[in-house]
Amino acid sequence: MNFIAMDFETANNEAWSADSLGLTIVKDNQIVDNWYSLIKPETTFSYWNTAVNGLTADDVIDSPKFPDVWEQIKHLYADYPTVVGHNIRFDNQVLKQTLRYYGLPVPHYVSLDTVSISRKFHPDMVNHKLDTVASELGLDLEHHHNASFDAQAAAEILIYEINHFGEDRIKDFAKLV
Numbered sequence: 001m002n003f004i005a006m007d008f009e010t011a012n013n014e015a016w017s018a019d020s021l022g023l024t025i026v027k028d029n030q031i032v033d034n035w036y037s038l039i040k041p042e043t044t045f046s047y048w049n050t051a052v053n054g055l056t057a058d059d060v061i062d063s064p065k066f067p068d069v070w071e072q073i074k075h076l077y078a079d080y081p082t083v084v085g086h087n088i089r090f091d092n093q094v095l096k097q098t099l100r101y102y103g104l105p106v107p108h109y110v111s112l113d114t115v116s117i118s119r120k121f122h123p124d125m126v127n128h129k130l131d132t133v134a135s136e137l138g139l140d141l142e143h144h145h146n147a148s149f150d151a152q153a154a155a156e157i158l159i160y161e162i163n164h165f166g167e168d169r170i171k172d173f174a175k176l177v
Contacts, residue, residue: 003082005155008094009053012046015097022147024155036148038063088113
C-alpha cells in the first residue's frame with residue numbers, strides 16, 4: 001500500500017494554528033522518506049499546547065508560514081491520495097482549516113485512522129493513545145508529540161496492521177475527505 005502519514009502539532013486550540021508538520025511517505029508498505037517542518041503560525045502559543053509539544057513562539061520565529069510549507073508538499077497529496085494518522089480527524093481539520101485560513105484550495109483524499117483500526121483489531125489494549133499502541137505493538141516512539149516521530153509511528157502502526165490483518169480489512173476504514 002502507498003500512503004503518507006501526517007501529524008500536525010498546533011500552537012493553541014485553533015485548528016488553523018499549525019506549528020509543525022511531520023509526513024512519512026510509504027511505498028509498498030515500506031517507509032521511504034520522512035519530511036518535517038516547523039511552521040510559524042499567525043497566532044499566539046497556548047501554555048497548554050507548549051506543555052504538550054514543547055514548541056514556543058521562539059522555536060518557530062524563523063520558520064516558514066504555512067503557504068510556503070504547503071508549496072513544498074502539496075504534490076504529495078496528489079501522489080499519495082491515501083493519508084494516514086493517529087486520530088486523523090484532528091490532523092484533517094488542522095490541514096483543512098489552515099488551508100482555508102490562507103485561502104488555499106483543500107485537497108481531496110482518502111484518510112485512514114490508526115486509532116479506529118487499533119480499536120477494532122486490539123480491543124483489549126488499556127487505551128488507544130499513540131504511545132500506548134506503538135508500545136503494545138513493539139514499535140519505537142522516541143519523542144511523542146513531535147510531529148515527525150508521531151507521523152512515523154502512525155505509518156509503522158498501519159504497516160503492522162496490514163502485515164497482520166491484510167490490506168483488504170484495513171481499507172474498510174477508509175473515508176473520503
